[in-house]
Amino acid sequence: MKLLKPSKAGTYESNDIYIMLFPNDDEIRIELESIVLETYGKQIKKVMMDTLNDHNIENVLVKAIDKGALDYTIRARVITAINRGVSND
Amino acid sequence: MMTIFGYKKNYQMYDPKKKYTDKHIRKHSKNNGSNDKYRKSIEDLLDELELKNGMTISFHHHLRNGDYILNRLMKEIAKRNIKDIRIFASSIFPCHEPLVEYIESGVVTQIIAAFISGPVAKTISQGKMEKVAIMHTHGGRARLVESGEVDIDVAFIAAPTCDKMGNITGSCGKSACGSLGYAVTDAHFAKCSVAITDHYVEHLGSVFIEGKYIDYIVEMESIGDSKGIVSGTTQITKNPIGLKIARLTSDVIYHSGYFKNGFSFQTGAGGTSLAVSYYVKQLMMKEKIKGSFASGGITGYLVDMLKDGLFEQLYDVQCFDLEAISSLRDNKNHIPISASKYANINDKCIINDLDFVILGATEIDLDFNVNVTTSSIGEIMGGSGGHSDTAYGANVTIIVSQLFNARIPVIKDKVLCKTTPGETVDVLVTERGIAVNPKRNDLIERFKKTNLPLKTINELKQISDSLVGIPDKIQFDEKIVGVVEYRDGSVIDFIHKKL
């Protein structure tokens, strides 16, 4: 699937993550800010990467501001942003 | 024994089976004949004092994050080109950010404190201070001074109201802060004690620190920002998880066997701790139980309980809000105490009579060791304060914490920094269950007969791990930036520089 336009999902609330997706030239790049970067940064990126792969998304730049979201929230917010970015309405 | 720059060579490592108590209590001796203590300005005073490189100066933290004194004095001292200053402050707060510059330039080479937060803490964690920071407890501070291990050259005492004789009270004045518990020992033992006030009066009736211990008096426009000194009214938490933990904690207290007439109680001013007071109050009224005393940092909540006759006395080492300040002034059963009387291992201290203490934790490990000194990534952001003192003294030490919040878990295999040893911690209360230290079989047996959600600390950790995942290991440099001293003066842990 191709991301057609920039999209976003999530909030800046504690335990949530704010995700922005931008169309990018054929590669996935992740820029992550997180309050738990040192302890969970790798895991957060992995969850985002896996979710993008599950949805066959290849051409995105992900900018994420994490406020301590658990994996299920990260997945949900990425999926929501994908759904919003791949549709034309 | 490893040698640490800026720390004594003959230090002892913490041993739960031993308590190192000092035998030599230094007697107070003071050259104080002068009736002419008033100096026109800080500049005049500093001209007169023989400031020298390598000296130790002390401060107390009752003005908390509103304190103007430390920054003002350091500015003047730095101007005079004095170097290698050792700051012996009961606590360092974010408002002391200007210290960072002096640490980096070598004006300040060491800090000794019970609690360090904000930019100064960060600077120390980055390894920028020349000598190691020494982090003691509130009781440990009094011990250090009385034993002569820390010799204070000049004690600068923030005095909300001071009279011509040098008598000091914290009860009135525009910067009123209530109890001056942490300053008392400094005044008694420093080679020279200076009262700095913004409310200079002819004569004071009731005093917290007697004028005979004060050598100089200086006026300043303002010694602190009242907004930073006290909070208005401290509020109990609205966070439903905090409330759940507080309610469970009151259940633990109820079923512990120590909840009976004459019991004593201490809790902090955090939102969850206040909520514990709220539920304990309900419980006391319902069961018609009256306590003997509450101690430590005092809030309006405890003041109300004193007024309602639920406690006979409040022993106050520090006031947290305006209600506490006015109660300390007006109620004879609300008693100011010194840090020594509060928690000094060499004193007959109040905390040894405590039944319950409710404490927080940044981390707790499977052996119940607690960290309140560093953050979960190992940066200094606090310190014991009275944490390990009260945990030692109380019959039931209860740690209250969310199992995790914003993906930061509280239970670790091993704490990054040991502030309070596990053998002095009895119960951990989280929103998902209660863990009792296995050495307290008496409590476990009691709780088994109730509906309390008992789990082992390993079980709680498994729940936490399954939700937040296991955090990556934090990387540290070999360099030691801080020594954590237990209340008896032994070394309980080292703080390393962050990579």
Add this chain to the structure above:
Amino acid sequence: MTNIRRSMLFIPGNNPGMLQSADVFDSDSVIFDLEDSVAIDEKASARILVKELFSSIEMSCERIVRINPYDTPFYASDIEAMRQLDIDMILLPKASVESIKDLDQKLIKTNINIMVLIETALGVEQVFEILNASKRCKGLMLGGEDLCVDLNCIRTKKGDELLYARYRVVNASKALSKFAIDTPYTDTFDEEGLKNDTLFSKSIGFDGKASINPRQVHCINEIFNPTLDEINHAKRVLEAKEMALKEGKGVFSLDGKMVDLPIIKRAEKVIELALKLGLMKGTS
């Protein structure tokens, strides 16, 4: 899942902090809300979040999802997402005979039950038919706020305006052996008011009460718990029954009052509840 439903706590469906802690507040059932607590633009977002939550985190409470009403564009997608999940019930807002039949159809080949929210004047009048329209339907909740809008009256703390609806829905649900949950008490700071309102709910036959804030759960549970006196009395009734059986007596009395079948049944219910709730510790 037990059939104990003293408390049902609403948790906003788009709030991760609340969702992941939904089961720590001791509420017997939790209602994960996709309807009123979620902004129109975030309906899909909440649906995905709740779905991911259930796919990865186990909950120790009964799991109920409140979907959006039948006449909204979100209704069908909500059901489509929820039918794949391991949840216990769907709460259907603004329930009518037509909408519950439709929902029942859409849940074919799942184990998901239905609970209806009675919150319109028509819904109150048709409550028996609604409850009876689906075998999946296990009970109802009364929705006082929306009902008052429909009735064009002011919702008061005392709640006289809801009296008719309360009695009627309880009667209908009991007639069909289904459960009935009372409307939440909306002033979350008024503990005394909550207590009185809940005592009333219990007194007229409701099985439990909804809550909109975790703070309310403890109070509600306490009230719906059998009291120590009730438990002790029930024990004595059952002991007396045992004795009577041994002695071959058909009829017996306790404290001078004849004990008949309804009293025995009631006692058994109290003991069953007390056992499940762990309330037997410390009884005489």
